[in-house]
Amino acid sequence: MYRTKTNGELRIANVGEAVTLAGWVQRTRKMGGMTFVDLRDRYGITQIVFNNEIDADLCEHANRLGREFVVQITGTVAERSSKNSKMPTGDIEVIAKELNILSESITPPFTIEDNTDGGDDLRMKYRYLDLRRNSVRRNMELRHQMAILIRNFLDSKDFLEVETPILIGSTPEGARDFVVPSRMNPGQFYALPQSPQTLKQLLMVAGFDRYFQIAKCFRDEDLRADRQPEFTQIDCEMSFVDQDDVLAIFEDLARHLFKEVRGVDLPAKLQQMTWHDAMRRFGSDKPDLRFGMEFVELMDTMKKGKFGVFDTAAYIGGICVPGCANYTRKQLDQLTDFVKKPQIGAKGLVYVKYNKDGTAKSSIDKFYTPEDLQELKEKMGAKDGDLVLILSGDNANKTRIQLCALRLEMGDQLGLRDKDKFECLWIVDFPLFEWSDEEQRLMATHHPFTMPCPDDIPLLDTHPEQVRAQAYDFVCNGIEVGGGSLRIHDTKLQEKMFKLLGFTPERAEAQFGFLINAFKYGAPPHAGLAFGFDRLVSIMAGLDSIRDCIAFPKNNSGRDVMLDAPSVLEPGQLDELFLKTDLTRINEDAKK
């Protein structure tokens, strides 16, 4: 019994049965009097046989076929005389009786194979061909499967899916908005939502209790492998819940997804790590817990020696890299170059090798006694054969971020960032505010509607930078996959937040008046969370970039190279919108 595609319907065909298959020509093999055609559709490949001795005209017709021709073939399912164990349909073939060329194809610019010869750029330009490839199509199938699982899960928990508008108003806080001119309101612009944040809060005021949406979001910021200008969030909001309720239900969702998609059992209760601990132990608010090498703070230990660099350091920290005492001078120099790269910006790297024979060799032997190094060894929990790497700097936070980059690099070098291993955790107790040097004011770490921790509310007036937020991130394998918070539903507290963030009452009213007003009519306590759907899919699929699970992604410059978008408008279109483009600034930059 073999699965085939017949007249658009899946069915099971038996040997000897007549079938009609339609699809694309993967390749042909001409053997003189015989021609074999590998016919591909969404479900796989079936070998078609044309035989000169059975039907010479038909065989001649088949010899015209080229790669990616679309054909319909009627024939008989037959058992193969020589089977091919490498392909799922390898023990049958279809002996062709009729061949109908539905569409011809010019030679594709790259091979439609699992291991294509096409580069990323070319694949994106011809994405419709790229999507024919198994590996890419499978990512789309996984995305579909996960969307179904998520919808069904949230539906079973009484979440109501509501679509919120794509054309909304601009909010200067946070990321840059994409804007859309309004023809009927000359000189005015819509903005595309960075997230449906305020709208879902209004749905809570509306009494919808539990909302979700698989929502397109838009941010006009620079791109990365894990950042697209338009992306998809699993956007959720709940009323009458506290933080534990939210975390419980969404780690249930995560547990369900990992089990159904990957067969992986996440722990019954996910670890919760405070932001402060995450920064102290891993130098990151999204630590990769697939491996150890936790930071050890070494201020007391290292300041004993005579190494001048450490005298003025505000932070000295080390990681213990297991089994790497045999690193060569060249490898250590490369690590030093790595931390000195401009993106990382460390001044230098101190290493201590604890050799297998019990001796120690370090870059700071001149300044420390063997006893000092022994004390360091104990402090680091290092064993013979381990390598200790130490960074220092006069800015504790920056140095921790540098040490984080080094830790991840060592994790990569030792192959510890295994794509089939999943370590998920919650980061909690984020600071409510961050100081912005650029704007010379406090900025909301999460967003301006985030509820402070109740214990810290008195600090709002005295030490706002110390106030913790009831905000949480879902982190998997060092990637921020989701985040959310309890929201402020009290008008007075919200006004205070706006004031601390430097909003005048007039500006707050102009931008968020609709929300403040709504809260005057009985707002339930509410909280929510959003998962980055693209990131979640790419983690499950083991992809390096979220582009690979997006049907038609944008490139690094935010361009769709297939559609050649964005593009200039016809003069008439601009006119209708009362718009003029002024490219003089670009030309001036070009002259310089």
Added chain:
RNA sequence: GGUGCGUUAGUUCAGUUGGUUAGAAUGCCUGCCUGUCACGCAGGAGGUCGCUGGUUCGAGUCCUGUACGCACCGCCA
């Protein structure tokens, strides 16, 4: 806004110290081949070395600028 790497045949890449007619694989075309399945064999076509300016007797190779691509920093409430 910044840093790094890259740009050579349809495609993926190699190209030594600057030196004759720029190579390989694959794809494509032609012919042969009745059990192939990455079929095989023989032959063939295919290049403005991203663009620009410079150094040089001579530039794919060195230098300036620029465009594009990728990764990253800044940015992403």
